[in-house]
Amino acid sequence: MSTLKVKIWRGEEDGEFQSFEVPARENQTILDVVTEVQRQQEPGLSYRFACRVGVCGSCAMTVNGKPRWTCRTHINAVAKDGEITIEPLRNMPVIKDLTCDMTDFFQKWQKAGGTFKGTVTRKDKVVTIPPSSPKRQKADAGIECINCAVCYAACDTVNWDSEYLGPAALNRAWTLVNDERVGNQKEVLDKAIGDNGCSSCHSQGNCTASCPVGLSPSQSIHGLKRMSLLSFLGTEV
Amino acid sequence: MDRMLFVLQRLTALLLLPLIIGHLIVILYAVKGGLTSAEILARTQGSLWWGLFYGLFVVAVAIHAPIGLRNILKEWTPLSRVASGWLSLAFGLVLLWLGARAIQGVVL
Numbered sequence: 001m002s003t004l005k006v007k008i009w010r011g012e013e014d015g016e017f018q019s020f021e022v023p024a025r026e027n028q029t030i031l032d033v034v035t036e037v038q039r040q041q042e043p044g045l046s047y048r049f050a051c052r053v054g055v056c057g058s059c060a061m062t063v064n065g066k067p068r069w070t071c072r073t074h075i076n077a078v079a080k081d082g083e084i085t086i087e088p089l090r091n092m093p094v095i096k097d098l099t100c101d102m103t104d105f106f107q108k109w110q111k112a113g114g115t116f117k118g119t120v121t122r123k124d125k126v127v128t129i130p131p132s133s134p135k136r137q138k139a140d141a142g143i144e145c146i147n148c149a150v151c152y153a154a155c156d157t158v159n160w161d162s163e164y165l166g167p168a169a170l171n172r173a174w175t176l177v178n179d180e181r182v183g184n185q186k187e188v189l190d191k192a193i194g195d196n197g198c199s200s201c202h203s204q205g206n207c208t209a210s211c212p213v214g215l216s217p218s219q220s221i222h223g224l225k226r227m228s229l230l231s232f233l234g235t236e237v
Numbered sequence: 238m239d240r241m242l243f244v245l246q247r248l249t250a251l252l253l254l255p256l257i258i259g260h261l262i263v264i265l266y267a268v269k270g271g272l273t274s275a276e277i278l279a280r281t282q283g284s285l286w287w288g289l290f291y292g293l294f295v296v297a298v299a300i301h302a303p304i305g306l307r308n309i310l311k312e313w314t315p316l317s318r319v320a321s322g323w324l325s326l327a328f329g330l331v332l333l334w335l336g337a338r339a340i341q342g343v344v345l
């Protein structure tokens with residue numbers, strides 16, 4: 001059986017790569033390879049995963065230089081001459097090996113106004129929102145986010161300016177300002193267009209190119225920028 | 238703050254576009270009969286319109302350029318947000334001063 005050469009990051013920020021060889025199988029994802037290494041060769045290897053089917057968003061890593069969800073990344077799609085390099089995601093502090101500290105990433109969701117605050121209680125009647133309404137469609141385009149931070153790791157602006165809220169948090173804010181059930185839309189918008197918000201984005205779309213679910217955070221941020229300008233000019237948005 | 242600067246940068250960009258086109262057309266027109274300072278001054282000196290045109294131009298540039306500079310400093314240098322802001326403000330004031338001197342020279 002042929003083998004794959006795998007280099008995996010070990011340690012913290014100042015760690016180093018450790019090389020492994022694993023059997024090359026017909027059907028194998030990056031996550032399978034990492035699991036194989038941990039089960040068969042290096043039980044001390046730390047990494048995260050849960051669902052293994054692209055739902056939970058916990059398995060993202062940097063594979064051959066690009067951020068990816070590893071459970072849905074087939075080896076054949078990324079291996080270069082039978083070699084793979086696996087590192088933790090960029091733009092977050094490394095805890096150990098392939099796990100990084102996502103505290104800032106999630107706190108930025110709060111800073112961008114990401115908490116849902118509704119207008120009705122469970123005693124009220126459910127409001128009907130036509131799925132075809134333009135606002136709902138804008139919200140729908142962004143709601144399937146699995147919080148994997150792949151876009152956040154891909155964003156150069158986050159890399160240069162650690163305060164920048166980043167694509168995922170702003171995409172969340174965009175879905176809320178388009179969601180008619182949200183009671184504090186003005187507050188969310190103010191946060192998303194305020195300091196370190198959408199105006200820091202360079203619109204080059206690395207986030208969109210990397211999002212494994214096929215969302216377009218850059219499009220959402222573009223929408224926020226438009227709202228920022230139009231609401232300043234007093235136009236109804 | 239970021240939001241205000243974002244809006245100002247976009248609005249001044251809108252303003253600068255026609256001004257730059259006007260400026261370029263005038264350059265093409267001005268060099269036709271040979272470029273002499275006497276000819277230029279004859280057109281601009283005492284002209285309220287050229288004073289207003291370049292006055293607006295200078296103000297728009299002095300607002301627009303430092304906002305971009307602030308982003309560059311903030312992202313590409315170790316300077317803090319606050320330091321980048323003050324440095325860019327100083328740069329804007331220098332632009333404003335230089336521009337005002339230039340207008341004074343050709344219009345007054």
Ligand code: SF4
Nearest residue numbers: 155201202204205207
């Ligand atoms: S488009 Fe904006 S959010 Fe997306 S990667 Fe570029 S700078 Fe980051």
Ligand code: SF4
Nearest residue numbers: 145146148149151211
């Ligand atoms: S927008 Fe896409 S890449 Fe970013 S966190 Fe959500 S699912 Fe992941």
Ligand code: FES
Nearest residue numbers: 052056057059071
């Ligand atoms: S393990 Fe859940 S998305 Fe990969």
